[in-house]
Amino acid sequence: MSALLSLAWKSLMNRKGSVFLTLLAVALSVALFLGVEKARTGAREGFGATISGTDLIIGAPTGSVNLLLYSVFRMGNATAEVSWPTYEKIAARDDIAWTVPISLGDSHRGFRVLGTNDSYFEHYKYGRNEALKFAEGKEFNDLFDAVIGADVARELGYTIGSPIVLSHGLGAADFGSGHENRPFRVSGILAPTGTPVDRTVHVSLEAITAIHVGWETGAKNPLSDSISEETIRSFNLTPKSVTAVFAGLKRKGTILRTRREINTNKGEPLMAIIPGEALAELWSVTAMAERALMAVSVFVIAVGVVSILTSILTSLNERRREMSILRAVGARPGHIFGLLTLEAGLIGFIGAVLGILLVNGLVAVAGPMIHQRYGISLGGTGPGLTDLIVLAAVTLASLVAGAIPAWAAFRRSLADGLSVRV
Numbered sequence: 255m256s257a258l259l260s261l262a263w264k265s266l267m268n269r270k271g272s273v274f275l276t277l278l279a280v281a282l283s284v285a286l287f288l289g290v291e292k293a294r295t296g297a298r299e300g301f302g303a304t305i306s307g308t309d310l311i312i313g314a315p316t317g318s319v320n321l322l323l324y325s326v327f328r329m330g331n332a333t334a335e336v337s338w339p340t341y342e343k344i345a346a347r348d349d350i351a352w353t354v355p356i357s358l359g360d361s362h363r364g365f366r367v368l369g370t371n372d373s374y375f376e377h378y379k380y381g382r383n384e385a386l387k388f389a390e391g392k393e394f395n396d397l398f399d400a401v402i403g404a405d406v407a408r409e410l411g412y413t414i415g416s417p418i419v420l421s422h423g424l425g426a427a428d429f430g431s432g433h434e435n436r437p438f439r440v441s442g443i444l445a446p447t448g449t450p451v452d453r454t455v456h457v458s459l460e461a462i463t464a465i466h467v468g469w470e471t472g473a474k475n476p477l478s479d480s481i482s483e484e485t486i487r488s489f490n491l492t493p494k495s496v497t498a499v500f501a502g503l504k505r506k507g508t509i510l511r512t513r514r515e516i517n518t519n520k521g522e523p524l525m526a527i528i529p530g531e532a533l534a535e536l537w538s539v540t541a542m543a544e545r546a547l548m549a550v551s552v553f554v555i556a557v558g559v560v561s562i563l564t565s566i567l568t569s570l571n572e573r574r575r576e577m578s579i580l581r582a583v584g585a586r587p588g589h590i591f592g593l594l595t596l597e598a599g600l601i602g603f604i605g606a607v608l609g610i611l612l613v614n615g616l617v618a619v620a621g622p623m624i625h626q627r628y629g630i631s632l633g634g635t636g637p638g639l640t641d642l643i644v645l646a647a648v649t650l651a652s653l654v655a656g657a658i659p660a661w662a663a664f665r666r667s668l669a670d671g672l673s674v675r676v
Contacts, residue, residue: 266597273601276565280605283558284648285613287551291640292617294544298537301327304449305500305529307379308354309509312336312344312516313498315525319539322532325356325498328366328450332358335495340522344499349508352377354500357462357493360420365406367420367455369462369493375401377502380449390414391442394458397487399441403452407443416440418455420465436465436483460491501526555648562601563655566594567662591660598656599649606648610641 266273305326313321314334323329336344345353354377357369375386375393391414393401400418407413418438438457446452464486503509509528516526614637 266600272565276561276601277605277608279561280558280602280648280652281608281612283551283554284606284609284644285616286554287548288610288613288641288644289616290547290551292613294547295640296617296621300448301536302530302533303381305378305380307377307383307502308500308529309503309506310501310513310516310526311498311529311532312501312524312526315523318525318527318532319536321498321525321527322529322536324358325500326450326529328358328368328454332497335497336499336524337495337522338493340519340524341496341499344501344516347512349504349512350501351504352502354378355459355493355496356498356500357459357495358497360422360462360465362406362418362420362455363410365403365453365455366450367457367462369457369459369496371459374456378451378500380447380451384447386447386451387445389443389445391440393442394461395441396439397458397461397464397491398436398438398483399458399461400438401442401444401456402440403444403454403456404446405452406455407440412440412443414440414443420455420457422466436486459493459496463491463493464489555651558605559602559648559651559655562598562605562652563658565601566598566656566659591657594660595653595656598660599653602652602655603645603649606645610637610645614641 311321311325313325313336314332316333320330321332324332341353341355344350352373354370354374356374358366360367372393378386380386388401389404389407391401393399402412402418412418416439418440419434420436420438438461444451467481467486467489503512513526513528516524
């Protein structure tokens, strides 16, 4: 067997050009298939690890997926908000253990700004119920303190005490809509989490109200700059509304009843969602696209295997003399069959290995970029069982495909390659 394997390898090396192109086709097809699979599973794990320990997310009735996306992943915007009196009623419910109000709408150089209170740092969890930790500094201690995520600090070069000017809206540039008259200072830098928290600037809810004094109409009042900071500090800065509320329950068994009661609230319309269920709904929306991509990827692998078959079949006529010489020196028809089958298997195996190395290299490079751009960590995308299964499947399919030209060569007589075809 080892002699036959060695002979198959030498035969492939004798046809480097065509073999290289076939290897490239197989490698690219395997890389495409695994790339789609890793992106799918990695995105699911990364999204699922963004929030944990939160039983309900409560907001205006804008759709469960939309509420999840803008409140947790900072994607999109809320079409309505929850009034502050309604939030207080939610927080006062007997079945609610804790609440975290959040307010969105402003930005800083392309990073989202989130208004909240100290309970955010105590109760917000990610991954496997991991709490937020400070790499430097501490929580809000002043009205104009800001706590920034790890990516904000790294990309903008901020340290404790650095000034921050927020912008009205979500643009990367101010375009005249900045709150430069109400600058903040960095009081804390959070440790990396691999979630959108890393790309968020956190300020207090009262600060959100303070910087919007003079913006009551939606546009900046020219007279707002004349209001001193001391005067603003003397105002009642309790917010009129919040974007959403994260809530934890005293007893997990009441989650369905609590959600139903909030959703059927007779006063202000509300929507309470369970994060896990909303994520499942999100995946059900994308399931059709996922299946289509997987089907295309499977067909691409099939094309790669067919390219192996085509390569061996097209070279078979040219190798008639080689096959007959092997027969003449003692090789039996079974040896010829095994030689061609092994050649196909080697091409499939090496091509699959190259494809696996290619896709894992790309994931290693693209993963940090995706996290940097979108704040989403692609978890579980390293080499794993799926890679081994694909390697075995492609190798087996290649062996089966190689059996077709091998059977054709098996049936040929010794004299076939020694005769001259006219």
